[in-house]
Structures are given as structure tokens and as C-alpha cells.
Amino acid sequence: MALSDYQRDMEGCSRCSSCKWVPYIQMKSARFAKNCPAICYHNFHAYSGSGRMIMGLSILRNRSELSEEVKDILYRCQLCGACDTACKLYRDDIDITEVLLELRSFCVESGQLVLENMAVIDALKQEDNVLGEPKSKRGDWAVGLDVKDVSVEKAGVLFHAGCRYSYDTDLRDSLRAGVQLMLNSGVDLGIAGKDESCCGGRVYELGYRGEAENYADDMISRVKASGADTIVTACADGYAAFKYLYPRMGKELPCEVLHLTQFLERLVKDGKLKLRDAVPLNVTYHDPCHLGRMSEPFLGQWDGNKLERPMSMKRTGRKGIYDAPRNLLTSIPGLRLLEMERIREYSWCCGAGGGVYDTNPEFALWTARERLEEAVSTGAEAIVTACPWCERIFRDSLEETGIDFKVYDLADLALVSAGILARV
Ligand code: SF4
Numbered sequence: 001m002a003l004s005d006y007q008r009d010m011e012g013c014s015r016c017s018s019c020k021w022v023p024y025i026q027m028k029s030a031r032f033a034k035n036c037p038a039i040c041y042h043n044f045h046a047y048s049g050s051g052r053m054i055m056g057l058s059i060l061r062n063r064s065e066l067s068e069e070v071k072d073i074l075y076r077c078q079l080c081g082a083c084d085t086a087c088k089l090y091r092d093d094i095d096i097t098e099v100l101l102e103l104r105s106f107c108v109e110s111g112q113l114v115l116e117n118m119a120v121i122d123a124l125k126q127e128d129n130v131l132g133e134p135k136s137k138r139g140d141w142a143v144g145l146d147v148k149d150v151s152v153e154k155a156g157v158l159f160h161a162g163c164r165y166s167y168d169t170d171l172r173d174s175l176r177a178g179v180q181l182m183l184n185s186g187v188d189l190g191i192a193g194k195d196e197s198c199c200g201g202r203v204y205e206l207g208y209r210g211e212a213e214n215y216a217d218d219m220i221s222r223v224k225a226s227g228a229d230t231i232v233t234a235c236a237d238g239y240a241a242f243k244y245l246y247p248r249m250g251k252e253l254p255c256e257v258l259h260l261t262q263f264l265e266r267l268v269k270d271g272k273l274k275l276r277d278a279v280p281l282n283v284t285y286h287d288p289c290h291l292g293r294m295s296e297p298f299l300g301q302w303d304g305n306k307l308e309r310p311m312s313m314k315r316t317g318r319k320g321i322y323d324a325p326r327n328l329l330t331s332i333p334g335l336r337l338l339e340m341e342r343i344r345e346y347s348w349c350c351g352a353g354g355g356v357y358d359t360n361p362e363f364a365l366w367t368a369r370e371r372l373e374e375a376v377s378t379g380a381e382a383i384v385t386a387c388p389w390c391e392r393i394f395r396d397s398l399e400e401t402g403i404d405f406k407v408y409d410l411a412d413l414a415l416v417s418a419g420i421l422a423r424v
């Protein structure tokens with residue numbers, strides 16, 4: 001697809017500004033009624049979903065150039081999809097996030113690169129991960145765990161750790177917790193270790209389609225060689241790449257794709273994982289954008305008039321993964337789930353998505369702070385999430401602000417409830 005394929009979407013924007021707000025029927029208070037971090041932080045229309053589409057149309061019609069200012073705006077967006085979900089309630093013939101992705105690809109294809117993104121691109125070129133850590137150490141997180149190495153033997157389930165979890169030592173225990181829960185439930189589990197690469201989701205979002213396709217091909221061959229019929233990842237970005245971006249590129253993983261929370265929920269339902277020990281905590285749950293609205297399976301391109309597009313072909317955000325994490329949390333005895341105002345497909349972003357944390361950390365951390373204030377307002381003692389990127393930025397934000405609040409990965413709490421860990 002190209003930017004020109006979305007001309008009608010861009011022309012169709014009625015500038016009603018609904019893309020800046022949680023839909024009225026979902027609003028609970030004025031304090032948490034907005035949905036777009038970019039327009040809230042920058043307070044100028046160009047930063048909204050609508051404003052970005054107007055810029056896109058102007059570029060397409062050669063009325064604007066890809067100036068430094070325009071590029072800066074295009075990349076000051078977490079690609080969280082909240083604008084798209086809100087717009088869809090009123091205008092289901094417009095696909096904002098598709099336009100946002102095309103605009104970034106248009107920048108790269110026009111040779112209009114954003115210098116701040118080059119560190120990530122170079123890191124990927126040299127070490128196949130977005131953090132620039134040594135590829136040879138990618139499997140170190142699993143030392144001591146009884147997992148198979150799929151480069152030497154087959155496994156029924158391939159576990160994809162992802163870049164952040166593989167190298168962020170602060171989050172290592174959470175990653176190991178999820179794997180330990182699967183192993184204790186008898187799952188035939190393998191990892192690719194040092195042979196694992198980035199899923200390619202980040203480069204795709206930055207507009208580097210060719211590089212993303214290479215990573216998708218690499219992943220597909222690794223899954224085929226592993227013999228696995230299921231791939232599980234604990235990374236929301238990886239999950240969204242597998243479910244949405246790969247098919248958008250015309251690539252399909254030859255196996256079932258599950259997020260860790262879905263897999264654990266299945267183990268609980270099958271009686272293979274028992275969450276029986278009490279975890280007496282009041283928590284709130286943060287829906288990662290890439291596990292929620294951005295993880296909806298790709299539905300295929302609709303080439304005709306979008307006014308005639310059937311509902312089943314529309315990306316509304318409702319088919320994201322919202323129930324599995326909540327079902328797991330509410331299965332834990334003693335744990336009370338207190339919901340925030342903006343949840344499920346109307347969730348507020350953590351701030352780390354779309355490459356923003358690398359290029360505009362102040363904006364990213366402000367976004368995280370906003371979410372943490374919402375979390376604190378529920379009366380909970382902690383925020384729980386199921387994505388290493390959300391967890392990282394929440395931890396950083398709490399450290400920066402000094403707010404006395406806890407961040408947990410859902411796997412940590414499940415590990416305690418399963419009796420494998422004494423306490424979090
Ligand atoms: S909600 Fe949709 S139609 Fe309305 S201004 Fe935003 S993008 Fe345009």
C-alpha cells in the first residue's frame with residue numbers, strides 16, 4: 001500500500017475532533033476524557049489523528065513539503081491507535097492508523113530520514129535488536145531454565161522473548177516467571193536464544209518496510225525449523241507484529257500465535273496451572289495498546305468504497321486481547337481488580353510506543369505519568385501490565401516523579417499465586 005491509497009480516508013475527515021476524546025458514552029470524568037497523548041501534550045491540531053491526515057493530504061497534493069517540522073510532528077506519535085478507535089464510532093470509513101503508518105513509510109521512501117531514529121536502525125543492523133545489545137547474549141536471560149534450544153531440537157511451543165525482555169535485566173525475573181509457569185505446567189517449550197532476532201515491528205512503525213520484511217521472513221523460517229505449532233510471546237509489540245503487521249506485509253507465521261496471557265489463561269482453564277495461593281493486593285490493569293486495539297488481526301485490504309465495507313472488515317479495536325489478562329488476575333485469590341476510567345479499546349497509552357521513548361523521552365514520560373495518575377486515582381496499590389515496554393516506562397516514570405506506587409508484570413503475580421515464588 002502507499003499513501004495515495006488512503007487519499008479518500010484523508011479527504012473524508014470531517015474535522016469533528018472526536019479522535020481526540022474517549023467516546024462520550026465511555027467518559028467517566030473530565031480529568032480522564034482525552035485519549036490522544038500527542039494532542040494533549042502539544043496542544044496543536046496537527047498533532048492529532050485528524051491533523052496528521054490533513055498534513056498527509058497536503059503532502060500528497062504537493063501543497064506541503066516534508067520539512068523538518070512536519071517530520072518531527074509525524075514521529076511525535078505513539079501509534080497507539082486511540083484516535084482510530086474513537087473515530088470509528090462515528091466514521092467507520094476512515095482508517096487513521098493506516099495513514100499514520102503510510103506517512104512514516106513515505107518519509108523513509110522519500111529519503112527524508114529522521115536522525116533521531118538512526119540509533120535504533122543502526123542497532124538493528126549490527127545486533128538484530130532495538131537496544132543495540134550484543135546478539136550473542138540474547139539468550140542469557142534463560143540460563144538455568146529447562147527450555148529447549150530450537151536450533152538443536154524441535155519443540156511444540158516456540159517462546160519469543162523479544163528485544164526489551166531479552167536484555168532489560170530489571171525485567172528479567174518477570175520474563176523468567178512466565179516461562180517458569182509454562183514449564184511447570186508441562187509445556188514442551190523451546191527458545192531460539194542467541195539466534196532470536198527482533199520481530200521487526202519497531203522498524204515497520206518507523207517506516208522501514210524492507211527491513212521489517214526481512215525480520216518477518218527470518219521469524220517465519222525460524223518457526224518452520226523449530227517444528228512448533230504455536231508461538232508464544234510475552235511482548236505486546238511482538239504479538240501485534242505477528243498478528244497484524246506480518247499479514248499487512250503479506251507474511252503469515254505458520255502456527256498459532258498467542259500472547260503469554262492467553263496461553264496462561266488456557267493452562268488455567270485446562271487445569272494445568274493452578275492459581276491457588278492468595279495475593280492480597282488491590283491492583284489496576286493497564287491495557288498495552290499493542291495487546292489491545294493495535295493487536296487486532298489484520299483483516300485484509302478493502303479496495304472498494306469503504307462506505308460499503310462490512311463490519312467484519314473494520315478495525316474497531318474491540319477484537320484486541322482484553323479478557324485473558326483480566327481473567328487471570330481475577331483468578332488469583334485475594335487479588336482485587338480496580339479498573340481505571342480509560343480501559344480496553346479506550347485505554348490511554350503508556351507512552352513508550354511508536355519509537356517516541358527513544359526520540360522524545362520527555363513527551364513519552366509525560367504520557368506515562370498521566371496513566372500512573374489515573375492508576376493511582378483508582379485506589380489501587382499497584383499497576384499491573386503485560387508488556388515489557390509499558391513496564392519499563394512506568395518504572396522510569398515512578399523513579400522520576402517519586403510517586404509511591406508499584407508496577408507488576410502479570411506473570412510475577414501468577415508465579416506467587418501458583419506457589420512457585422514466596423512473594424513479589
Ligand atoms: S474523528 Fe475522524 S472524522 Fe473526526 S476529525 Fe478525527 S479523524 Fe476526522
Ligand code: SF4
Binds near residue numbers: 036037039077083
Ligand atoms: S496514534 Fe495515538 S498518539 Fe498518535 S495521533 Fe493517534 S491517538 Fe494520538
